[in-house]
Amino acid sequence: MEQLGSIIDSAWAELVCGVKNRRHGFHLPTLSTSGDGGGPDGRVVVLRRVIPSERLILCHTDRRSGKVGQIAAQPEVLWVFYDFKRRLQLRVRATAQVLLEGPLFEEAWSRCTVDSRRCYLAPNPPGRPSDGPSANLPEALLEGRPSQEESEQGRSNFALVHTLAWSIEWLHLAAGGHRRARFVHRDPDGWTGEWLEP
Numbered sequence: 001m002e003q004l005g006s007i008i009d010s011a012w013a014e015l016v017c018g019v020k021n022r023r024h025g026f027h028l029p030t031l032s033t034s035g036d037g038g039g040p041d042g043r044v045v046v047l048r049r050v051i052p053s054e055r056l057i058l059c060h061t062d063r064r065s066g067k068v069g070q071i072a073a074q075p076e077v078l079w080v081f082y083d084f085k086r087r088l089q090l091r092v093r094a095t096a097q098v099l100l101e102g103p104l105f106e107e108a109w110s111r112c113t114v115d116s117r118r119c120y121l122a123p124n125p126p127g128r129p130s131d132g133p134s135a136n137l138p139e140a141l142l143e144g145r146p147s148q149e150e151s152e153q154g155r156s157n158f159a160l161v162h163t164l165a166w167s168i169e170w171l172h173l174a175a176g177g178h179r180r181a182r183f184v185h186r187d188p189d190g191w192t193g194e195w196l197e198p
């Protein structure tokens with residue numbers, strides 16, 4: 001029979017796989033926040049870094065984007081991950097902060113490729129109404145990528161979304177019977193799990 005202890009370890013291992021493996025369903029999770037009017041909001045992002053020992057799940061964003069203000073107003077967020085191949089869903093509750101400096105921020109920016117940095121060269125804040133269809137990129141970058149030096153200008157728009165997980169709900173679909181469990185992190189005990197009816 002599955003052990004709760006090995007399930008939480010394998011859930012974190014799958015999250016780590018989702019960072020590097022672009023074909024893993026966990027590579028493109030939904031990050032939900034409390035929206036500006038108080039209702040829910042959510043969007044797909046790229047999973048950028050996972051540090052299981054620190055319970056950290058990180059993604060990148062434009063610091064002018066709507067989610068940044070939402071996180072400042074209400075830091076409790078929800079990640080939803082689904083991998084089709086493994087038939088595995090994770091719902092991760094976490095406390096978020098938006099980092100604009102510090103070692104994790106510097107590391108994230110320095111690891112960012114020129115192609116990824118291109119979107120941080122957007123002249124206008126993402127989500128602002130525009131007069132017509134817009135790529136929100138400087139004219140010279142519509143067809144190409146910036147040089148390494150040009151890409152450095154994106155740094156002032158770049159932000160690292162740092163989320164500290166405190167609850168993970170695991171759902172595994174299987175023909176012989178689905179399985180569902182919930183884990184909550186409490187100091188000093190670490191992760192404690194319980195089975196749920198699927």
Ligand SMILES: Cc1cc2nc3c(=O)[nH]c(=O)nc-3n(C[C@H](O)[C@H](O)[C@H](O)COP(=O)(O)O)c2cc1C
Nearest residue numbers: 028043044045046059060061062065066067068127
């Ligand atoms: C496949 C895919 C990957 C995306 N990756 C990111 C990402 O890593 N970071 C990000 O801020 N937005 C990403 N987006 C755009 C977001 O879904 C969203 O439109 C944008 O961040 C604005 O959201 P907001 O107005 O709620 O802040 C991605 C969208 C798609 C479809």
